[in-house]
Amino acid sequence: MGLITGGAFISLQSNAFSKLKRDKTIRGTVTDGRRGVANVVISDGYSVVVTDAKGNYTITTDDRATNIFMSTPAGYEFKTDYHITRQYETLGSRNEYNFKLKALKGNDKKHSFIIWADPQVKSKKDVKEMMDTAVPDVKQLVKSMGPDALVHGICVGDIVWDNHALFPDYNQAVAEMGIPFFQALGNHDMDYRMGDDETSDKTFKEVFGPTYYSFNRGKAHYVVLDDVRYLGSERLYDGYISENQLSWLAKDLKYVAKDQLLVISVHIPIHNSVKNNAELYALLEGYKNVHIMSGHTHYNLNKMTNGIYEHNHGTVCGAWWTGPICEDGTPRGYGVYEVNGTDLSWYYKSTGFDQTKQVSLFVEELTNQKRLIANVWNWDPEWKVEYFLDEKPMGGLEQQKGFDPLAVQLYRGDKMPVTRSFAEPKKMDHLFMAHFNPSVKNIKVIATDRFGKKYTVSLDA
Numbered sequence: 158m159g160l161i162t163g164g165a166f167i168s169l170q171s172n173a174f175s176k177l178k179r180d181k182t183i184r185g186t187v188t189d190g191r192r193g194v195a196n197v198v199i200s201d202g203y204s205v206v207v208t209d210a211k212g213n214y215t216i217t218t219d220d221r222a223t224n225i226f227m228s229t230p231a232g233y234e235f236k237t238d239y240h241i242t243r244q245y246e247t248l249g250s251r252n253e254y255n256f257k258l259k260a261l262k263g264n265d266k267k268h269s270f271i272i273w274a275d276p277q278v279k280s281k282k283d284v285k286e287m288m289d290t291a292v293p294d295v296k297q298l299v300k301s302m303g304p305d306a307l308v309h310g311i312c313v314g315d316i317v318w319d320n321h322a323l324f325p326d327y328n329q330a331v332a333e334m335g336i337p338f339f340q341a342l343g344n345h346d347m348d349y350r351m352g353d354d355e356t357s358d359k360t361f362k363e364v365f366g367p368t369y370y371s372f373n374r375g376k377a378h379y380v381v382l383d384d385v386r387y388l389g390s391e392r393l394y395d396g397y398i399s400e401n402q403l404s405w406l407a408k409d410l411k412y413v414a415k416d417q418l419l420v421i422s423v424h425i426p427i428h429n430s431v432k433n434n435a436e437l438y439a440l441l442e443g444y445k446n447v448h449i450m451s452g453h454t455h456y457n458l459n460k461m462t463n464g465i466y467e468h469n470h471g472t473v474c475g476a477w478w479t480g481p482i483c484e485d486g487t488p489r490g491y492g493v494y495e496v497n498g499t500d501l502s503w504y505y506k507s508t509g510f511d512q513t514k515q516v517s518l519f520v521e522e523l524t525n526q527k528r529l530i531a532n533v534w535n536w537d538p539e540w541k542v543e544y545f546l547d548e549k550p551m552g553g554l555e556q557q558k559g560f561d562p563l564a565v566q567l568y569r570g571d572k573m574p575v576t577r578s579f580a581e582p583k584k585m586d587h588l589f590m591a592h593f594n595p596s597v598k599n600i601k602v603i604a605t606d607r608f609g610k611k612y613t614v615s616l617d618a
Contacts, residue, residue: 183225184215185254189233194258198228198412201248202367203401205408218248221355221401223362225254228409229372231265233258235309239332242339245366261307265375268307271295271336271506272422272492274452274470276327277345279318283478284326288333291473291489294508295334298493307374308336311381313452313470314343314424318477321346324364339372340365342383343424343453349391354399357387369402371409376499377418380406384423384431396431398423403433407440415443418499422450426469428462438463446499450492456485456583457505459537468492471505471534476567479574481509484583486517486561487534502608505535515612516604519562527618529554529591531602532561536587539607546597554589554602561588593618 186208187197193212198205203219216225226245229235236243236256246254276291278284299308310331317323331338340361347357358368368383386397413419419441427434427449441447441463449467457471475482475489482488488507495502507514517532531554533542542554564582571578593600601615 179248179250180252182215182217183248183252183254184213185225185256187212187214187227187256187258189258189260194230196412197230197256197258198371198409199225199256200228200370200405200409201225202369202405205405205411207412223248224367226367226370227256228370228412230258231373231375233260235337235372237337239328240335240337241328241331241365242337242372243366244372245370247366263305263307265307267495267497268309268374268377269302269493269495270308270420271298271310272450272452272468272470272494273310273312273338273473274491275315275343275455275472275474276312276330277315277318277343277472277474277477278323278326279320279477281323281326283318283474284323284330286478287330287473290508291491292330292333294506295336295491298506299334299336309374310334310336310338311379311422311450312338312340313422313450314341314385315345315452316340316343318345319349321348321360321364324360328364339379339381339422341381341422341424342368342385344385344392344394347385347387347394349387353389354387358383369405375496377420377496377501378413380409380419380421382406382421382423384425384427396425396427397433398431398437403436403440406437410440410444413444416445416499418496418501419444419447420450420494420501421447424451425453426451426458426460426467428460428467428469438465441465446501448501454583455483455580456585457483457487457534457587458585459535461537468503473508476564476574476580477577479577479580480567482561482563482567484564484568484580485534485585485587486532486564488514488517504606504610513612515606516602516614517561517563518600518602518614518616520600520616520618521562523592525595526592527595527597529593529600529602530559530562531589531604531614533587533589533604535606536604537607541605542589543603543605544591545601545603546593547599548601551591554591556586557588557590558584558586559588559590560584 201222471487
């Protein structure tokens, strides 16, 4: 493990992207150890080419390019260092960059992935909490999938909280989880005081490589984008996808069939917080099965826009490592996704609990009645939420916007929570309510997700 914080990762102080003299045209091969591999996508972040029948490629690099990367094809392992993915090379003085692939032992039509949103460690205390809770939870989950399961992770940004010296601690967490992990850039992963958006990702690139790229597994095509635009003043940013990225994505998608499963990971939610989201949606027209993975908000929300399903995830850190839940009452945790061909199913995994924890119940005392509140944090319109009073079926609960009672207790007010008092309860639409007579002794709620899985929670009134 000592290597993880040492030579295995590029020094944060190194000038990895010094302009060294090289030709504009770069060439190389992609091989599987025996022969060249055809039709592998190679890019410098500006141009996109594919290898020929013998695995050879040539690419004319842009003056702004810092890396050359391979969109790892289906059927092959992801190249990693201590499970941090390394499907790229840093451009230097060489004119040739070769990539080697290793075939998977089995078919990758079925595989899984997890989405970590906002680990956001700021101190060694936060790191310890992450290592003591989130990391063992993932290890247990992966173990439960069986020894032959194919599973990878994607962190959708805010790996750290402005403290880039903790990137190696995150890398150690990934190494311990033992699955390949891809990274997206978050606003707290940027360099401030370094100019504008073009230079704000310098440290991130030195540690994790390109800020936008793609890869494949089975019949799924994965894209990671940088949708955080630094505005040149400390901590000032907005949600925006650069024109360079959109141009690159259009070229990348030329090699993706319209009926493939397309998974796009970003930090800032696309549906309501990215200023030029219409341009992205336009590029995705005609793709029948698109899912966007985002973080940033510290709450959980599912949203359909233009036929595209966006999963805005609750966070690994909850409300900045101050309590067991996010600001909307979602337990701290992560998304778990299961791929079968082009079909995708999912659930939210609460840290420290098994898959069945999908609902929190509360009963509030009123003047002459009681109120039931059910928080179904991964709800979407395909869910059904029913309730029973003393085993008598009462039908569906009424959906309302409101605050999670535990979030109010833990976070409301300028003195709560003690260490990070800026955390406040968030009003959300995945709350369900009913009023009932104080004579009722037992309450039961059954929430059925879009895949037909039922989650039952009972509570003595």
